[in-house]
Amino acid sequence: MGTSSLQLEYTIWKVLILLTYFVSRIICETGDCREQEFRDHDGNCVLCKQCGPGMELSKECGFGYGEDAQCMTCRPNRFKEDWGYQKCKTCLDCALVNRFQKANCSATSNAVCGDCLPGFYRKTKLGGFQDMECVPCGDPPPPYEPH
Numbered sequence: 001m002g003t004s005s006l007q008l009e010y011t012i013w014k015v016l017i018l019l020t021y022f023v024s025r026i027i028c029e030t031g032d033c034r035e036q037e038f039r040d041h042d043g044n045c046v047l048c049k050q051c052g053p054g055m056e057l058s059k060e061c062g063f064g065y066g067e068d069a070q071c072m073t074c075r076p077n078r079f080k081e082d083w084g085y086q087k088c089k090t091c092l093d094c095a096l097v098n099r100f101q102k103a104n105c106s107a108t109s110n111a112v113c114g115d116c117l118p119g120f121y122r123k124t125k126l127g128g129f130q131d132m133e134c135v136p137c138g139d140p141p142p143p144y145e146p147h
Contacts, residue, residue, distance in 0.1 A: 033064035036085050040067060053081055054107030056088045074107045081108060098134040 033045040038061055040046050048061035051071035061069040074080055074088035091105030094113035098120040103112035116122055116134035123131050 033062070035062050037062060037064070038066040038069070039064045048085060050084050051080070052083050054079070054088075056080060056086075061085075077105065079105055079107055079110050081110075097132050098136075 033039055036048045037045040038048055045064070046067075048066055049057060049069065049071060051057060054074055055071040056074060057066065057069040058072045059069045060066055077091045078088035079091055080086065080088045088107075089110070092111045092113065094101040094111055097113060098117050100114040100117060101111055102114040103109075105111040113132075119137055120134035121137055122134050
């Protein structure tokens with residue numbers, strides 16, 4: 001073996017050792033925290049903050065990450081009704097389902113839809129449940145779908 005072959009082998013070993021070191025550091029830093037825990041300055045796994053209604057964390061938290069996550073108000077057209085770790089959900093748009101809007105969406109509650117807009121009806125499924133969406137009036141519906 002020549003010296004260049006030995007130097008290459010030595011360099012490869014150095015790279016492998018450094019990679020092993022960095023991978024083990026990453027695993028040790030975050031690997032043992034659970035789904036809703038972050039690692040604090042002392043290396044302890046601590047539960048992520050739970051946010052109240054109308055609030056969500058400013059960044060993802062869990063599996064060791066998110067120490068500096070803070071509760072912030074839901075963005076526009078999003079809401080959250082309860083305390084917890086969950087993110088804010090998108091508000092219902094009554095116009096998209098062809099219905100009147102009875103109540104607006106707020107940070108703490110979803111919009112409430114009313115009756116179908118003129119020219120639309122709510123179809124009933126075979127099980128007796130009504131769809132959320134109102135469909136355009138046209139040909140008479142089948143007998144199992146009353147207006």
